[in-house]
Amino acid sequence: MRSVDVAVIGAGLAGASLACALRASELSVALVEGREPEAPPAQWDARVYAVSPGAAAFLDETGVWPRLDRARMTPVHRMEIFGDDGGHLEFSAYACGVCELAWIVESGLMHRELWESAKRQANLTLLCPAEPEQLVVDAQGVRLRLAGGQEVAARVAVGADGANSWVRRQAGIGARTFDYGEMGVVANLACERAHGNTAFQWFRGDGVLAFLPLPGNRVSIVWSTLEAHAGELLALDPALFCAAVREASGARLGELEIVTAPQAFPLRLMRVEHPIAPRLALLGDAAHCIHPLSGHGINLGFGDAASLAGVLAAAAPADPGEAAVLRRYERARAEPVLAFQALTDALHRLFHARAAPLVLLRNLGLNLTGALPVVRNVLARQAMR
Ligand SMILES: Cc1cc2nc3c(=O)[nH]c(=O)nc-3n(C[C@H](O)[C@H](O)[C@H](O)COP(=O)(O)OP(=O)(O)OC[C@H]3O[C@@H](n4cnc5c(N)ncnc54)[C@H](O)[C@@H]3O)c2cc1C
Numbered sequence: 001m002r003s004v005d006v007a008v009i010g011a012g013l014a015g016a017s018l019a020c021a022l023r024a025s026e027l028s029v030a031l032v033e034g035r036e037p038e039a040p041p042a043q044w045d046a047r048v049y050a051v052s053p054g055a056a057a058f059l060d061e062t063g064v065w066p067r068l069d070r071a072r073m074t075p076v077h078r079m080e081i082f083g084d085d086g087g088h089l090e091f092s093a094y095a096c097g098v099c100e101l102a103w104i105v106e107s108g109l110m111h112r113e114l115w116e117s118a119k120r121q122a123n124l125t126l127l128c129p130a131e132p133e134q135l136v137v138d139a140q141g142v143r144l145r146l147a148g149g150q151e152v153a154a155r156v157a158v159g160a161d162g163a164n165s166w167v168r169r170q171a172g173i174g175a176r177t178f179d180y181g182e183m184g185v186v187a188n189l190a191c192e193r194a195h196g197n198t199a200f201q202w203f204r205g206d207g208v209l210a211f212l213p214l215p216g217n218r219v220s221i222v223w224s225t226l227e228a229h230a231g232e233l234l235a236l237d238p239a240l241f242c243a244a245v246r247e248a249s250g251a252r253l254g255e256l257e258i259v260t261a262p263q264a265f266p267l268r269l270m271r272v273e274h275p276i277a278p279r280l281a282l283l284g285d286a287a288h289c290i291h292p293l294s295g296h297g298i299n300l301g302f303g304d305a306a307s308l309a310g311v312l313a314a315a316a317p318a319d320p321g322e323a324a325v326l327r328r329y330e331r332a333r334a335e336p337v338l339a340f341q342a343l344t345d346a347l348h349r350l351f352h353a354r355a356a357p358l359v360l361l362r363n364l365g366l367n368l369t370g371a372l373p374v375v376r377n378v379l380a381r382q383a384m385r
Pocket of ligand 1: 009010011012013014015032033034035048049050051130131132160161162163166167184185186222265266267283284285286292296297298299300301
């Protein structure tokens with residue numbers, strides 16, 4: 001049996017970043033992943049994230065950020081948000097006193113670099129492909145049995161295995177899921193006009209459309225919309241798909257052309273009863289899912305990883321799986337996770353309301369926020385954490 005201090009199950013962006021953040025700690029780590037990562041797409045990855053300055057600083061500390069290919073990353077200098085009845089709000093990095101509001105980075109690019117970094121890490125054992133079959137918890141630690149009979153003993157297990165977390169189910173931690181009945185349609189498009197390092201977002205009657213700037217005259221779009229409409233969009237031929245996006249965005253960036261074919265993902269809100277249990281912690285999508293309209297899902301996952309790595313490393317050489325250590329993590333993450341879940345859910349409800357007073361209120365709200373630079377900049381700073 002292999003014995004380590006920390007067993008991380010799931011090497012997505014959240015789990016792999018936690019493992020890498022423990023590089024300089026006194027802890028030994030096993031990273032257990034079900035499948036080998038796919039080779040990064042030669043073309044542009046359809047899944048692209050707006051990485052907040054806070055998350056970028058965390059990845060910088062892990063040593064991964066400086067290794068990312070700058071030619072494939074785009075700083076966001078401005079953001080423009082449009083309501084469905086004349087509302088308009090603008091943020092700029094300059095007004096907020098920062099170099100950029102966020103970085104747009106491909107998921108595959110970050111994942112590949114975290115994976116390569118984990119492979120080089122002296123205090124880390126990578127077990128992949130590995131299928132966990134049983135998790136037994138007692139007062140001293142956890143025992144994880146993998147398919148094929150291999151066993152890993154650890155003082156604490158971390159479930160970073162995504163929204164349908166096996167670890168969460170094994171630990172008996174309940175989760176409440178609200179299905180928005182929507183899909184996020186993502187695609188990369190070439191555009192006629194320069195985006196000027198601006199991210200755009202349109203709150204529309206049929207959902208929320210976002211343009212994230214990519215290098216050159218390209219954007220990544222996320223159109224969160226009802227399942228039936230998403231199905232219709234996916235069934236369109238490329239020219240008609242581009243025409244639909246162009247129309248929905250008021251032709252802001254002119255003619256559009258497909259670079260990466262559209263794909264769709266289901267959207268849901270998921271809250272867990274507790275992100276910790278005896279000798280166990282959850283992070284990333286295993287601990288929470290939010291609507292992508294705030295573009296903050298993975299930033300919350302990186303925030304979890306930064307916080308958990310901090311409390312586990314600080315506990316060493318004492319037992320990192322002690323309840324008091326894990327409670328520190330739970331306390332640190334309670335406020336940011338709840339705040340983003342509540343904010344994105346409230347925005348989603350507000351912009352799906354049909355009642356005339358609410359339509360007026362949401363557009364007035366955008367204009368008022370835009371007219372009050374202090375409020376606007378406070379909001380921007382919250383989003384950059
Ligand atoms: C349309 C869309 C757009 C989005 N846009 C953004 C955005 O702009 N910005 C943003 O921050 N977020 C965005 N998100 C959210 C983001 O994709 C997720 O928050 C993020 O991928 C979660 O990462 P994770 O590592 O927690 O989980 P995952 O990416 O799900 O990784 C889980 C890992 O665990 C492994 N695994 C699963 N089960 C097991 C098991 N039993 N044993 C071993 N390994 C296992 C999986 O193979 C995988 O590698 C978006 C999501 C959607 C749907």
